[in-house]
Amino acid sequence: MHVSHLSLADFRSYARAEVALDPGVTAFVGPNGQGKTNLVEAVGYLATLGSHRVSSDAPLVRMGADRAVIRAAVVQGERQQLIELELNPGRANRARINRSSQVRPRDVLGIVRTVLFAPEDLALVKGDPGERRRFLDELITARAPRMAGVRSDYERVLKQRNTLLKSAAMARRHGGRGMDLSTLDIWDQHLARSGAELLAQRLDLIATLRPLADKAYEQLAPGGGPVSFDYRGPAGVEGARTREELYEVLLAALGEARKQEIERGVTLVGPHRDELLLKLGQLPAKGYASHGESWSYALALRLASYELLRSEGNEPVLVLDDVFAELDARRRERLAEMVAPGEQVLVTAAVDDDVPSVLTGTRYAVAEGRVERA
Ligand SMILES: Nc1ncnc2c1ncn2[C@@H]1O[C@H](COP(=O)(O)OP(=O)(O)OP(=O)(O)O)[C@@H](O)[C@H]1O
């Protein structure tokens, strides 16, 4: 698929922007702080309903405005769809598909698919486990949009279970009589049910992604690998395969942790606590890999995601935000050759020279809030 038109209103620095896009490579070039990343961030938002830079919507709305609108025309084969998202920080966002307002924002997922690589992705390797969980879960949702529902069910159950545990912990501290544990049993089952579904998807994803990431790393940094992953979850997760088995694993782990959970007043077991350990050679990448290695690793994860989504049909838009300036000449050329055949590739760079010459295509100059064909 590709985006043929992007239209913004009060999004980030843009009061308005209209950008016609072609398939193939489009480069947005301009000095720092002119709004290049803001453009590709909007495209990414259509695919994930979130920004790769901030965790809430408020910064995405232009200072002084009360809502932002992202509109896009999306082409997939013969089909063209119009999607529109209205961002209302503090209130519910709204969505439209082909001008029909009867849809939830979540229904938009799957129409635009992106794989976005940006300097922030260094945190995939160096950052907290939460960064890697988000990476997995966003990719899971790109593969199967219905997983957005499973993720939000899980979050909801987790929140309610935590509330229950917190009040149990308070009651204990104040010498109360403890809670009715049968209620907690039911929440355990809810948590284990959506948790198992999420876990099954994560494990399947990791197994599929690993060889692709290894291959991408080898292409970027020959001889530097191998790349491998370890999933750290509740005891017994390694042996479990089916969703049913994972459900049992989670229930058992919740049973084990219950005493401690009631003492601490928080859910200590489940996909929200798991860790994807990234390894380079025999060592964990986090804490051991050099800056350049970490950068290549993060890029390899994104390129592997791109290959994966491509191989499963409906080719995603590849977004490379400020990537080339970080790479040495050889890696730059390698990366450029790898991505050049993509259906749609959006690149940002501060200067023309940072965009490798094999990436010919449309150029836009971005300056002072204007986006103009160069
Ligand atoms: N909500 C907002 N309202 C108004 N302006 C904003 C908002 N959010 C960001 N900006 C402005 O947008 C500009 C940053 O845009 P962007 O990140 O797209 O820059 P860039 O062209 O990618 O720069 P660089 O080359 O440094 O990456 C900043 O000047 C910032 O002040």
Ligand SMILES: [Mg+2]
């Ligand atoms: Mg930028």
